[in-house]
Each structure stands twice: as C-alpha cells, then as structure tokens.
C-alpha cells in the first residue's frame with residue numbers, strides 16, 4: 001500500500017494533541033488518584049489526530065463485588081507473574097497497576113470499528129512514580145495487540161511531579177518490541193492549522 005511508507009515515516013513525529021484532551025486526561029487522573037486512571041483517545045482510521053476520549057475502568061480497582069475482584073486478582077497474578085507481582089515490596093494493586101476491563105474494552109473496540117476509528121492514544125496515570133513506562137507497561141504494549149502507531153501517554157499525579165507539558169507531568173511514548181522511545185508533545189487549541197502527518201496520506205478520491 002502506498003501509505004505504508006508515510007505511516008512508517010511519521011513514527012518519530014510528535015504527539016499533537018488538543019489542549020482540552022490534555023485537561024481531560026489530567027482531570028481523570030486526579031479524580032482517580034491514588035488509583036491509576038486509564039483510557040484511550042480514538043481517532044479516524046488513517047489519521048493520527050486524537051479526537052474522542054474514552055475513559056476506561058481500571059479493572060484492578062476493587063469493585064465491591066467479591067467474586068469479580070477475586071477473579072481479577074487471580075488474572076492479575078497470572079499476567080504479572082512472579083517478577084512483577086510486587087512494587088516496592090507491596091502486592092501490585094490499582095495504585096501501582098492498571099488493566100482494562102475486558103468487557104468494556106471489547107465493547108469500545110466494537111464501537112470504534114463501527115465508527116472507523118482506532119486508538120490513537122492509550123493513556124494511564126502513575127500515582128507514585130514518574131510518568132515513564134514500567135516494565136509491566138512495556139510488556140503489555142509489546143504483546144499481541146501491539147501497534148507501533150499508538151501513542152502511549154503516561155501522566156503522573158505523584159507529589160513531586162516534574163512538569164513537562166502545561167504544568168503537568170505528561171509524557172508520550174512509542175513502544176515497539178519492548179523498545180521505548182519518548183516523543184515530544186505539542187499541545188494545540190485546534191487541529192485546524194497543525195501538522196499531524198495526516199496531510200501526507202494521498203487523497204483517495
């Protein structure tokens with residue numbers, strides 16, 4: 001396909017994101033603190049502009065439903081294995097880990113497919129550590145659902161946050177085959193006049 005070369009070339013461009021979406025991610029992260037918040041921003045297929053923010057449930061957060069929580073804990077220990085089961089001597093929980101709710105993830109994926117969208121951004125918050133991918137984040141991003149086009153946004157709501165974007169610790173990464181590459185974040189009021197790489201895609205008309 002002729003767009004392939006363009007798609008690969010745009011891999012090292014910045015994340016261009018609307019200011020209201022940055023604010024929404026930070027608001028979500030603050031509301032969930034001390035639990036990790038997570039979600040995604042869908043955009044039109046063939047385009048790199050994040051448009052529609054979808055808040056996701058962090059399934060690691062206790063729901064109050066004992067059997068559902070028990071099931072989730074069992075799945076978590078399988079997923080994390082012995083190497084990552086703990087963080088600083090504590091069992092990982094929703095304060096140090098996030099996982100999408102499987103049913104919601106499936107529903108959202110169907111919705112995106114129907115609207116011809118893809119997850120341009122997958123975001124989550126760290127509430128105690130810097131906004132940098134943990135080994136668990138890297139493993140998840142390198143799994144079977146891995147897509148080199150995805151911008152992995154991580155924000156930090158820790159006390160000693162070191163601001164990178166608009167006063168927030170807000171960073172974006174590409175994660176491909178276990179390799180983390182940080183990219184610049186360009187915040188815009190509107191996509192109207194910003195270059196996002198979308199212009200490189202030839203007109204199909």
Ligand SMILES: [Zn+2]
Nearest residue numbers: 126133134137
């Ligand atoms: Zn993380």
